[in-house]
Amino acid sequence: MKPLIGTTCPGPRQSELRKGRDGANRIDRVYPTCDGQRVRELRDLPGTRVNGQSSEVARLQLLVGAEPSGDGADHGTAAWLTRLCHVAVRELDAAGVGISLMTGEGSSGTAAASDATSEIIEELQFTLGEGPCMDAFATQRPVLAPDLSQEASSRWPWYSPAAQGHGVGAVFAFPLQLGAVRLGALDVYRRHPGSLSSAATTLALTFAHVATMTLLAGQEDAADGQSPDGIDEALETRYEVHQAQGMVMVQLEVTLVEAMARLRAYAYLHDRRLGVVARDIVTRSLTLERDDQ
Amino acid sequence: MSTLSAERVAKVFVEVTDTLVDEFDVIEFLELVTSRASELVGSSAAGLLLADENGRLQFMAASDEQAHLVELFQVQAREGPCQDCYRQGTPVSTSDLREASDRWPLFAPRAIAAGFRSVHAFPLRLRKEVIGALNLFGTSTGEIPAADVQIVQALADLATIGLLQERAVRHSEIVTEQLQGALNSRVTIEQAKGALAQRHSISVDEAFQLLHSYARTHNLRLGDVARSALTQPSEAPDLTST
Numbered sequence: 001m002k003p004l005i006g007t008t009c010p011g012p013r014q015s016e017l018r019k020g021r022d023g024a025n026r027i028d029r030v031y032p033t034c035d036g037q038r039v040r041e042l043r044d045l046p047g048t049r050v051n052g053q054s055s056e057v058a059r060l061q062l063l064v065g066a067e068p069s070g071d072g073a074d075h076g077t078a079a080w081l082t083r084l085c086h087v088a089v090r091e092l093d094a095a096g097v098g099i100s101l102m103t104g105e106g107s108s109g110t111a112a113a114s115d116a117t118s119e120i121i122e123e124l125q126f127t128l129g130e131g132p133c134m135d136a137f138a139t140q141r142p143v144l145a146p147d148l149s150q151e152a153s154s155r156w157p158w159y160s161p162a163a164q165g166h167g168v169g170a171v172f173a174f175p176l177q178l179g180a181v182r183l184g185a186l187d188v189y190r191r192h193p194g195s196l197s198s199a200a201t202t203l204a205l206t207f208a209h210v211a212t213m214t215l216l217a218g219q220e221d222a223a224d225g226q227s228p229d230g231i232d233e234a235l236e237t238r239y240e241v242h243q244a245q246g247m248v249m250v251q252l253e254v255t256l257v258e259a260m261a262r263l264r265a266y267a268y269l270h271d272r273r274l275g276v277v278a279r280d281i282v283t284r285s286l287t288l289e290r291d292d293q
Numbered sequence: 294m295s296t297l298s299a300e301r302v303a304k305v306f307v308e309v310t311d312t313l314v315d316e317f318d319v320i321e322f323l324e325l326v327t328s329r330a331s332e333l334v335g336s337s338a339a340g341l342l343l344a345d346e347n348g349r350l351q352f353m354a355a356s357d358e359q360a361h362l363v364e365l366f367q368v369q370a371r372e373g374p375c376q377d378c379y380r381q382g383t384p385v386s387t388s389d390l391r392e393a394s395d396r397w398p399l400f401a402p403r404a405i406a407a408g409f410r411s412v413h414a415f416p417l418r419l420r421k422e423v424i425g426a427l428n429l430f431g432t433s434t435g436e437i438p439a440a441d442v443q444i445v446q447a448l449a450d451l452a453t454i455g456l457l458q459e460r461a462v463r464h465s466e467i468v469t470e471q472l473q474g475a476l477n478s479r480v481t482i483e484q485a486k487g488a489l490a491q492r493h494s495i496s497v498d499e500a501f502q503l504l505h506s507y508a509r510t511h512n513l514r515l516g517d518v519a520r521s522a523l524t525q526p527s528e529a530p531d532l533t534s535t
Contacts, residue, residue, distance in 0.1 A: 140474060180520050243487035247487040250487075251491055
């Protein structure tokens with residue numbers, strides 16, 4: 001019996017990333033159902049053997065899931081994002097990491113940070129009305145400033161000296177986005193000027209991707225370490241998933257973000273791969289109804 | 294000696310560089326490059342793939358964007374001439390796809406079924422790095438003449454420079470920023486295709502044409518129209534109302 005989405009059940013959930021004999025990664029999950037039973041599920045992570053590489057995404061999710069939470073609430077998206085910031089600091093060898101959420105209308109706020117100083121620096125951008133994460137959000141591409149002292153006269157005349165005053169020498173901002181859906185940005189801070197290595201850049205982009213998918217999927221999946229939609233989809237169906245997002249948005253007359261959630265929910269509840277559901281929607285053999293759950 | 298007239302080649306290059314203005318649209322730019330490359334050597338179709346941060350080739354633009362053709366490009370994320378080209382950093386071609394089924398068991402049969410017989414892939418090179426591939430298909434067998442190969446490679450190199458917006462790239466930051474921007478633009482377009490297809494009860498291919506014609510008629514960038522259609526539908530009533 002699978003628990004319904006949104007139903008919380010008591011008892012610990014455990015997820016473990018395992019490598020099968022064929023080299024593919026699998027998630028081995030055990031979770032309790034509402035009638036007190038325990039269900040074990042072995043899930044494939046599709047697309048994890050592209051170019052012989054295993055899924056970094058799954059590894060990061062499990063790291064975040066295993067990260068001890070600080071004081072305060074254990075649950076919720078904000079707590080999960082804070083743990084992501086802590087993991088990112090270690091993995092990226094950063095002085096700090098922050099995540100801010102923004103909307104097109106300009107309302108914004110810091111959602112999570114690895115430490116108090118990073119939180120202050122995140123807030124600085126909104127106070128001053130300028131900064132790399134705002135630019136990343138606006139331009140829909142990463143904004144990488146390997147040397148803040150070079151940016152004072154051009155890009156961020158107030159933010160640069162202020163951030164440097166807090167000991168930041170370099171900032172790398174990555175938008176949290178998926179096509180037209182824009183959620184905010186993830187900032188990586190370093191004390192000393194210098195470019196992010198290629199490997200660190202890829203890893204930071206993966207953190208941003210994981211954060212985006214978590215924000216879109218909700219906390220339920222985040223706690224489980226379940227792979228949210230879109231990340232490990234077979235390469236050939238990736239664009240169909242995005243097309244299906246647009247179609248469902250119109251079908252159900254909801255926002256694009258909600259359309260993504262409904263697609264995912266449908267796939268989960270009917271135990272079907274998201275890419276297959278997407279293909280059915282694109283070929284018109286499946287239409288989501290407004291009261292479809 | 295190239296079979297192409299110098300004048301014709303020059304026209305194409307001027308046209309491509311003319312699009313590199315401040316507010317250019319990256320997907321439209323890549324479409325232009327693929328169309329012109331295809332026309333220059335008389336191939337039937339061309340497409341362009343870029344590698345994402347994980348080194349996976351993602352379809353970005355084609356001379357003729359139809360779903361069955363796009364699949365041919367997408368399958369090359371796993372295997373095919375673009376994959377080989379990307380890894381080796383050199384042009385890869387096959388003059389007769391019917392002999393390539395061992396080499397590309399996934400790609401070759403599909404390309405043949407789509408009516409193609411020859412294929413050529415050119416690397417998008419940035420100094421020592423390869424960021425993607427330009428792919429040309431022909432319905433007849435045969436090679437592209439060597440001199441023409443040089444011209445297409447030059448066009449591919451121009452596409453790379455245009456994409457990265459710097460004549461001499463000083464920082465790897467620019468590469469990451471521009472590529473991620475381009476990759477995300479493509480996702481937005483796919484989302485918009487779906488929304489418009491649903492809205493007007495048309496195919497996603499027709500929806501793509503609609504996006505293009507709307508952008509042209511209103512002198513807007515393709516990416517901006519796609520984004521509008523998804524997030525501010527009331528601003529583009531001709532496009533978004535039934």
